[in-house]
Amino acid sequence: AQTVTQSQPEMSVQEAETVTLSCTYDTSESDYYLFWYKQPPSRQMILVIRQEAYKQQNATENRFSVNFQKAAKSFSLKISDSQLGDAAMYFCAYYGTASKLTFGTGTRLQVTL
Amino acid sequence: DGGITQSPKYLFRKEGQNVTLSCEQNLNHDAMYWYRQDPGQGLRLIYYSQIVNDFQKGDIAEGYSVSREKKESFPLTVTSAQKNPTAFYLCASSFGSVPTYEQYFGPGTRLTVT
Numbered sequence: 001a002q003t004v005t006q007s008q009p010e011m012s013v014q015e016a017e018t019v020t021l022s023c024t025y026d027t028s029e030s031d032y033y034l035f036w037y038k039q040p041p042s043r044q045m046i047l048v049i050r051q052e053a054y055k056q057q058n059a060t061e062n063r064f065s066v067n068f069q070k071a072a073k074s075f076s077l078k079i080s081d082s083q084l085g086d087a088a089m090y091f092c093a094y095y096g097t098a099s100k101l102t103f104g105t106g107t108r109l110q111v112t113l
Numbered sequence: 114d115g116g117i118t119q120s121p122k123y124l125f126r127k128e129g130q131n132v133t134l135s136c137e138q139n140l141n142h143d144a145m146y147w148y149r150q151d152p153g154q155g156l157r158l159i160y161y162s163q164i165v166n167d168f169q170k171g172d173i174a175e176g177y178s179v180s181r182e183k184k185e186s187f188p189l190t191v192t193s194a195q196k197n198p199t200a201f202y203l204c205a206s207s208f209g210s211v212p213t214y215e216q217y218f219g220p221g222t223r224l225t226v227t
Contacts, residue, residue: 045218047216095212101158103156103157104155
């Protein structure tokens with residue numbers, strides 16, 4: 001079974017600075033997808049970014065980008081120019097041949113002034 | 114406005130009672146999902162349904178039941194057989210299978226059983 005590990009329970013970043021959230025996963029599959037979800041205090045999950053494993057190019061969505069290292073099974077999320085509204089729980093998730101999302105335990109991001 | 118509604122936001126029940134959590138979507142999505150979230154853990158899949166009148170067990174289906182009689186609705190019943198039912202429950206839907214289609218989440222229901 002696939003596992004997703006987020007080793008940083010909490011992170012803090014100053015407004016306008018850059019922060020990187022880590023995610024590693026364990027799989028023997030070659031075709032899969034990786035996701036980052038944001039869960040703000042309202043607790044409604046929001047998709048931030050997704051990456052197809054067959055694509056070498058790292059995905060980017062405005063201030064959010066990923067560093068996908070397939071060989072190392074690493075999928076980190078970089079948030080540039082952090083804003084107060086970025087404060088939330090961030091979950092890394094894996095989707096493979098089991099046809100379901102497997103989530104990590106999350107990283108709580110605090111944004112300070 | 115299109116979206117997913119879950120009601121109520123907070124639900125309290127006595128141990129030994131069955132309770133049904135509501136999930137309704139007006140996005141015309143075919144697939145719907147139920148997840149459970151506990152403190153310090155990620156979301157875990159309980160049940161999912163890709164079409165009306167069909168559903169499959171997820172990773173932690175024991176003690177739960179679902180129905181999918183209408184495309185818009187996917188209620189989850191937490192039975193008395195669920196040993197630790199207190200948790201946050203999230204419903205989601207998508208046009209089709211992930212990952213081609215994005216999964217949209219509802220606001221969740223916090224269930225407390227005492």
